[in-house]
Amino acid sequence: MSGLLLLVAACLGVGGQFLRRSAWPVPRTARxxxxxxxxxxxxxxxxxxxxxxxxxxRHASVLLLGLGAxxxxxxxxxxxxxxxxxxxxxxxxxxxxxxxxxxMVAAMVRNVATVPMASVDGRTLWWxxxxxxxxxxxxxxxxxxxxxxxxxxxQYPPLLPTLEATAAAFGPPSEPVMRAVPLLFYLALGALxxxxxxxxxxRTGRGLALAVLLMPTLLFSEEGGADAGVADTxxxxxxxxxxxxxxxxxxPLAGLLAAGAVLSKNEGIVLxxxxxxxxxxxxxASRRRLRPALTxxxxxxxxxxxxxLVRATLPPGFDERYLTRLTPDALATGAPRAPMVxxxxxxxxxxxxxxxxxxxxxxxxxxxxxxxxxxGPISDRRLVPPAYLAVVFLIYVASPWKGVLQVLxxxxxxxxxxxxxxxxxxTAPGPADERSQSV
Amino acid sequence: MTGRCERSPWLANAWLVAFAxxxxxxxxxxxxxxxxxxxxxxxxxPIHGAVFRAELxxxxxxxxxxxxxxxxxxxxxxxxxxARGVFLARAVTGQRDDESASExxxxxxxxxxxxxxxxxxxxxxxxxxxxxxELAGLGFAERRLHVYGRHSSEPDYRAIEAFQRxxxxxxxxxxxxxxxxxxxxxxxxxxxxxxxxxxVAHAPRCSAAAAALLAASRPDVRWLQLSCERGAFAPRPxxxx
Numbered sequence: 001m002s003g004l005l006l007l008v009a010a011c012l013g014v015g016g017q018f019l020r021r022s023a024w025p026v027p028r029t030a031r032x033x034x035x036x037x038x039x040x041x042x043x044x045x046x047x048x049x050x051x052x053x054x055x056x057x058r059h060a061s062v063l064l065l066g067l068g069a070x071x072x073x074x075x076x077x078x079x080x081x082x083x084x085x086x087x088x089x090x091x092x093x094x095x096x097x098x099x100x101x102x103x104m105v106a107a108m109v110r111n112v113a114t115v116p117m118a119s120v121d122g123r124t125l126w127w128x129x130x131x132x133x134x135x136x137x138x139x140x141x142x143x144x145x146x147x148x149x150x151x152x153x154x155q156y157p158p159l160l161p162t163l164e165a166t167a168a169a170f171g172p173p174s175e176p177v178m179r180a181v182p183l184l185f186y187l188a189l190g191a192l193x194x195x196x197x198x199x200x201x202x203r204t205g206r207g208l209a210l211a212v213l214l215m216p217t218l219l220f221s222e223e224g225g226a227d228a229g230v231a232d233t234x235x236x237x238x239x240x241x242x243x244x245x246x247x248x249x250x251x252p253l254a255g256l257l258a259a260g261a262v263l264s265k266n267e268g269i270v271l272x273x274x275x276x277x278x279x280x281x282x283x284x285a286s287r288r289r290l291r292p293a294l295t296x297x298x299x300x301x302x303x304x305x306x307x308x309l310v311r312a313t314l315p316p317g318f319d320e321r322y323l324t325r326l327t328p329d330a331l332a333t334g335a336p337r338a339p340m341v342x343x344x345x346x347x348x349x350x351x352x353x354x355x356x357x358x359x360x361x362x363x364x365x366x367x368x369x370x371x372x373x374x375x376g377p378i379s380d381r382r383l384v385p386p387a388y389l390a391v392v393f394l395i396y397v398a399s400p401w402k403g404v405l406q407v408l409x410x411x412x413x414x415x416x417x418x419x420x421x422x423x424x425x426x427t428a429p430g431p432a433d434e435r436s437q438s439v
Numbered sequence: 440m441t442g443r444c445e446r447s448p449w450l451a452n453a454w455l456v457a458f459a460x461x462x463x464x465x466x467x468x469x470x471x472x473x474x475x476x477x478x479x480x481x482x483x484x485p486i487h488g489a490v491f492r493a494e495l496x497x498x499x500x501x502x503x504x505x506x507x508x509x510x511x512x513x514x515x516x517x518x519x520x521x522a523r524g525v526f527l528a529r530a531v532t533g534q535r536d537d538e539s540a541s542e543x544x545x546x547x548x549x550x551x552x553x554x555x556x557x558x559x560x561x562x563x564x565x566x567x568x569x570x571x572x573e574l575a576g577l578g579f580a581e582r583r584l585h586v587y588g589r590h591s592s593e594p595d596y597r598a599i600e601a602f603q604r605x606x607x608x609x610x611x612x613x614x615x616x617x618x619x620x621x622x623x624x625x626x627x628x629x630x631x632x633x634x635x636x637x638x639v640a641h642a643p644r645c646s647a648a649a650a651a652l653l654a655a656s657r658p659d660v661r662w663l664q665l666s667c668e669r670g671a672f673a674p675r676p677x678x679x680x
Binding site: 089091092093094096097100103104107110111114115116117118120123124127128131132135143146148149150151152203204207208210211214215216219220222318352353354357358359362365366369370372 | 480481530531532533538541542544545546548549550551552553554555556557559560562563564566567570571574579582583586587589590593622625626627628629630633634636637638639640657
């Protein structure tokens with residue numbers, strides 16, 4: 001437990017240094033969340049780099065946590081000097097929603113602390129990766145290279161397992177301590193959305209933030225839920241952070257957070273690239289600028305490319321290698337099942353009460369209302385969700401899994417990655433808001 | 440809080456009755472019928488095994504007993520608020536008089552999303568409560584045996600746990616397979632038994648001699664499991680202790 005607390009403090013310490021010269025984000029709570037995200041990436045990257053030069057990760061962890069934790073506490077202390085921001089008042093439904101969310105978080109914390117992980121991916125993939133890194137005190141561990149050891153997806157991104165191993169640096173690889181790490185990223189996502197969205201849309205921003213956090217999938221799913229021990233909320237938090245930083249003009253930070261997305265899950269490669277492309281489209285077609293996109297891409301690549309080089313030395317082991325399957329031949333072979341894939345995607349998004357519930361119906365309705373009010377979203381991120389869905393659709397069509405099994409197994413998690421982006425797009429200031437602000 | 444709506448509050452608050460209607464409908468079903476409906480909606484995945492199905496049925500029966508009271512409370516709130524002239528949507532969403540119709544509808548839509556998730560919160564609480572009761576007083580290993588096994592391709596963890604207990608901590612396990620490279624069962628066993636290492640080797644034929652030959656290249660192997668011995672996870676000792 002002490003390792004987990006030190007990890008949080010160290011993440012804040014490292015992340016706080018990234019934020020020192022940046023005006024983004026403004027609200028204190030969002031600043032803490034952003035520092036945690038950036039610090040999580042920073043701590044993991046430093047440990048991975050140390051491992052590459054032969055320093056045992058356990059030693060590097062002790063040093064990093066020992067130095068970083070006091071820095072984090074000092075940063076938090078200094079944060080109180082920042083002026084408080086005026087926030088819109090809470091409506092009754094928002095108050096009830098917040099109470100229910102806190103109740104759910106308490107249930108998740110209790111679940112993580114006392115109930116063994118039910119998630120198959122959580123146990124056999126993420127936690128096993130974390131434990132082999134913890135045992136070897138290095139990444140890649142010997143098990144990552146050993147084709148005889150049944151480690152699924154040895155080439156998977158190492159951010160979550162590395163942080164989980166770090167949280168257990170001072171003791172045995174305790175399941176509750178390690179599984180708490182992805183839950184912390186869900187809390188960071190919550191803090192970021194609850195602090196930032198009301199600033200973007202004072203009427204519905206907070207309600208939308210709560211709607212994301214209370215999505216049934218996140219609350220109930222034992223495979224993709226916030227306390228399942230998997231990396232989906234981590235990816236969602238980095239994607240949301242990157243998009244918010246980009247819209248605030250903090251392009252290098254957006255690049256770092258996109259790198260966090262790439263190092264969280266393979267899907268982050270697609271989302272990170274799409275976010276960088278969206279940086280190119282600033283506001284409208286007439287104001288396209290290449291520089292932010294290149295800056296973001298360069299910062300992201302500087303963090304990610306060294307890992308890709310290490311990854312290239314690992315055997316693929318059991319891995320579907322989806323991106324490499326996107327060939328004309330594979331797509332032509334899978335084409336007959338495309339209608340079934342599309343139908344199942346729609347069914348999961350719109351018809352399953354225990355998955356997204358009404359969330360995507362609500363997003364469609366809000367989109368329509370914005371269009372009708374002629375203050376259509378001008379968010380530069382508006383093309384990211386449909387483009388991501390298109391890539392996912394093609395992957396499902398070319399998937400080696402039979403029928404629509406892959407859709408059934410993973411699409412609800414894809415929707416988790418997109419939900420924060422969707423509400424960011426829908427709360428982007430429109431022309432009407434800009435006019436009212438200038439008056 | 441009263442609004443300046445011209446409509447009757449009984450009509451304006453009727454959305455609460457609409458919200459209560461599915462709960463009324465569920466309460467009118469028999470518990471068995473409600474369980475059947477929920478399982479039809481929920482059990483779309485082929486991996487959902489018998490353990491999950493049985494657990495879901497128990498949860499659903501408890502939730503069924505809550506549907507009637509939930510419907511009565513919602514209808515009562517509708518009647519009480521309407522009799523007092525309170526416009527609930529305004530009170531709940533914080534709607535202002537100077538807002539456009541579009542803004543009002545946006546508020547209502549977001550409130551509906553929240554209301555839906557809030558109404559589902561008992562599902563999680565019932566599940567956690569039942570599981571807590573089931574696991575009370577058990578050690579971590581026993582808890583794992585109760586929680587694991589929801590995936591249809593998961594192995595019988597009782598046999599793996601029995602091996603773990605009887606074999607002590609020392610020695611890796613080598614599993615000999617003749618089939619395809621990756622079998623999910625090996626991944627599950629490797630995760631369960633870690634830090635004990637589980638290795639998988641392949642041979643054209645499943646024989647103790649072939650296993651012994653392959654195990655010789657891994658000095659830490661002390662146990663052998665032949666995958667052809669279907670239905671029994673019972674590794675045999677190998678080499679000197």
